Amino acid sequence: MQDRARATRKILLESAAHLFVERGYAGTSVNDISDHSGKTSGAIYFHYSSKENLALAVVREQFATWPQMLAPYAAPGIPPLEKLVVLSFGIARSLREDVVARAGARLWAERRGIEAAVPTPFDAWALAATRLLAQARARGELAAGVEPSAAAVALVCAFFGICTLTDELPGGRRDWRELLDQWWTLMLNSLQAEPDPAALLARARARTPVQL
Amino acid sequence: MQDRARATRKILLESAAHLFVERGYAGTSVNDISDHSGKTSGAIYFHYSSKENLALAVVREQFATWPQMLAPYAAPGIPPLEKLVVLSFGIARSLREDVVARAGARLWAERRGIEAAVPTPFDAWALAATRLLAQARARGELAAGVEPSAAAVALVCAFFGICTLTDELPGGRRDWRELLDQWWTLMLNSLQAEPDPAALLARARARTPVQL
Numbered sequence: 001m002q003d004r005a006r007a008t009r010k011i012l013l014e015s016a017a018h019l020f021v022e023r024g025y026a027g028t029s030v031n032d033i034s035d036h037s038g039k040t041s042g043a044i045y046f047h048y049s050s051k052e053n054l055a056l057a058v059v060r061e062q063f064a065t066w067p068q069m070l071a072p073y074a075a076p077g078i079p080p081l082e083k084l085v086v087l088s089f090g091i092a093r094s095l096r097e098d099v100v101a102r103a104g105a106r107l108w109a110e111r112r113g114i115e116a117a118v119p120t121p122f123d124a125w126a127l128a129a130t131r132l133l134a135q136a137r138a139r140g141e142l143a144a145g146v147e148p149s150a151a152a153v154a155l156v157c158a159f160f161g162i163c164t165l166t167d168e169l170p171g172g173r174r175d176w177r178e179l180l181d182q183w184w185t186l187m188l189n190s191l192q193a194e195p196d197p198a199a200l201l202a203r204a205r206a207r208t209p210v211q212l
Numbered sequence: 213m214q215d216r217a218r219a220t221r222k223i224l225l226e227s228a229a230h231l232f233v234e235r236g237y238a239g240t241s242v243n244d245i246s247d248h249s250g251k252t253s254g255a256i257y258f259h260y261s262s263k264e265n266l267a268l269a270v271v272r273e274q275f276a277t278w279p280q281m282l283a284p285y286a287a288p289g290i291p292p293l294e295k296l297v298v299l300s301f302g303i304a305r306s307l308r309e310d311v312v313a314r315a316g317a318r319l320w321a322e323r324r325g326i327e328a329a330v331p332t333p334f335d336a337w338a339l340a341a342t343r344l345l346a347q348a349r350a351r352g353e354l355a356a357g358v359e360p361s362a363a364a365v366a367l368v369c370a371f372f373g374i375c376t377l378t379d380e381l382p383g384g385r386r387d388w389r390e391l392l393d394q395w396w397t398l399m400l401n402s403l404q405a406e407p408d409p410a411a412l413l414a415r416a417r418a419r420t421p422v423q424l
Contacts, residue, residue, distance in 0.1 A: 024324055026238055109321055112236055122380050146398075154374070154395040161373020162366070168334050183366040186358075189402035 009047050011037050017058050017103035025055055025110045052116045055107050063104020064119035066091065078207075080135035081142075081191060085184055085204040087128070088159055092180055095163050105164075125156045133191070143193050155187065221259050223249050229270050229315035237267055237322045264328045267319050275316020276331035278303065290419075292347035293354075293403060297396055297416040299340070300371055304388055307375050317376075337368045345403070355405050367399065 015037035019028040030051050034041045048054040075083070094101040111118040129152035136142040162183050166176040181201055188197035227249035231240040242263050246253045260266040287295070306313040323330040341364035348354040374395050378388040393413055400409035 026325055106324075110325075112318075113238060113322075113325075120380055122377060150390075150394045151398065154391060154398060157373045157377040157391065158370030158395060159373065160377050161371065162369045164376075165334060165369040165372050168332055178362075179366060179369065182362045183370060186363065186366060186399060186402040190398040 005047070008039060008043060012039055012044055012047060012054065013057060013061060014099065015039075016054050017061075017100045020055065020058060020103040020107055021099055025051075025107055025114055052114060055114060056116055056118065058100060059104045059107050059118055061104070062094065062098065062101045063108060064121050064124075066121050066124065079141060079200075080132040080139065081188065082200055082204050082207075084129060084132045084155075085188075085200065086207050087132075088180065088184070089177075089204065091125075091159075092163050092176055096166075096176060122156055122160070125159075126152050129155050136191075141193050143191055143195075146191060151191070158183065158187075217259070220251060220255060224251060224256055224259060224266065225269060225273060226311065227251075228266050229273075229312045232267065232270060232315040232319055233311055237263075237319055237326055264326060267326060268328055268330065270312060271316045271319050271330055273316070274306065274310065274313045275320065276333050278333050278336065291353060291412075292344040292351065293400065294412055294416050294419075296341060296344045296367075297400075297412065298419050299344075300392065300396070301389075301416065303337075303371075304375050304392055308378075308388060334368055334372070337371075338364050341367050348403075353405050355403055355407075358403055363403070370395065370399075 012033065016028070016033050019032055019036055023032070028051075030041050030044050033039075033044055033051075033054070037044075044054065048057060095105055096102075107114065108118055108120060126149075130149045133142060133146065133148035133152055137146075137148060142148075162179055163176070166179055184201060185197040188200055189195045192200070224245065228240070228245050231244055231248055235244070240263075242253050242256050245251075245256055245263075245266070249256075256266065260269060290298075307317055308314075319326065320330055320332060338361075342361045345354060345358065345360035345364055349358075349360060354360070374391055375388070378391055396413060397409040400412055401407045404412070
């Protein structure tokens with residue numbers, strides 16, 4: 001019975017995510033989610049109590065928490081700046097390919113039209129980036145003069161812009177990987193104590209987030 | 213009579229911008245704009261024909277066109293990378309302080325809920341940045357290996373992220389100037405043939421967009 005409830009919640013969450021990506025928050029009704037999921041409106045209210053709460057559950061499911069973000073800290077031996085780059089590739093890929101992550105991003109963009117405080121991942125990203133930059137500094141791998149927490153905030157904001165604008169730019173759709181590569185090349189050149197962005201990016205591309 | 217029509221259009225545009233910033237597109241009705249502007253709904257339909265068209269007029273008024281963007285090209289003697297930085301300061305300031313620019317940005321963020329193609333400034337920004345980087349290269353002021361158009365696209369995306377996330381970050385509101393300074397310090401270090409971000413930023417801060 002508990003398994004069945006968990007399965008229902010998962011189906012509702014994924015149906016809602018799909019519809020939020022396609023139609024946005026305001027354009028999606030509880031009835032739409034009922035039709036798409038094959039579950040009754042009653043089941044939606046029973047499990048999530050309101051459309052707002054279901055939307056918040058979608059945001060928390062991945063966008064606002066990003067549990068896989070924490071894994072890289074545990075892996076020994078991988079240079080911290082390389083971890084940071086791999087992490088960014090993983091998040092960027094999710095924001096392109098994972099419907100729950102994409103729904104979270106769209107709901108965040110529409111947060112001012114939602115009657116609830118939509119949680120964000122940015123504090124967690126900035127904290128993770130600060131730690132990795134501080135680790136790089138401790139290993140002598142960070143350029144002199146780079147202050148981890150200030151640089152981390154700038155990195156997070158810029159990274160968010162790269163993820164958000166990929167499809168909005170000149171010449172139509174750009175490949176997000178190329179754009180991210182280009183941006184990291186410029187950034188790493190300033191961040192690395194001994195700049196060699198091409199080598200670091202090649203090593204990062206050879207890894208996947210799962211490997212970390 | 214033509215002056216009066218122009219004055220009415222201006223009042224309607226500014227009232228609409230104010231309401232779009234405060235309540236968003238979906239949360240603002242033609243009646244709200246009528247109440248706020250002191251003009252009749254009839255006047256709104258006469259001058260702009262629909263809420264969509266009025267919204268598009270707001271976006272085009274500044275966000276999508278940014279006429280002051282073109283001025284810097286004409287000024288001789290100022291190094292192109294410095295123009296680029298001053299330009300970014302001017303746009304960032306507008307996006308904080310100018311109600312029409314802020315309305316344009318919010319309408320763009322809500323574009324998927326508007327039944328019309330909302331124009332964007334990103335192509336124009338990328339083109340302007342590409343030209344300035346190419347000028348820097350021609351003057352021997354761009355670092356070897358930086359490709360103007362690819363770097364320009366990365367700069368525009370990252371700059372958009374900086375402007376958008378300033379208020380969303382750790383520790384509450386950050387000063388957008390500090391964040392932009394921090395980001396440019398990292399970027400200029402990679403862009404300048406002879407890196408000296410602090411000196412360039414000090415010169416840029418001493419100018420205003422109007423001076424260009």
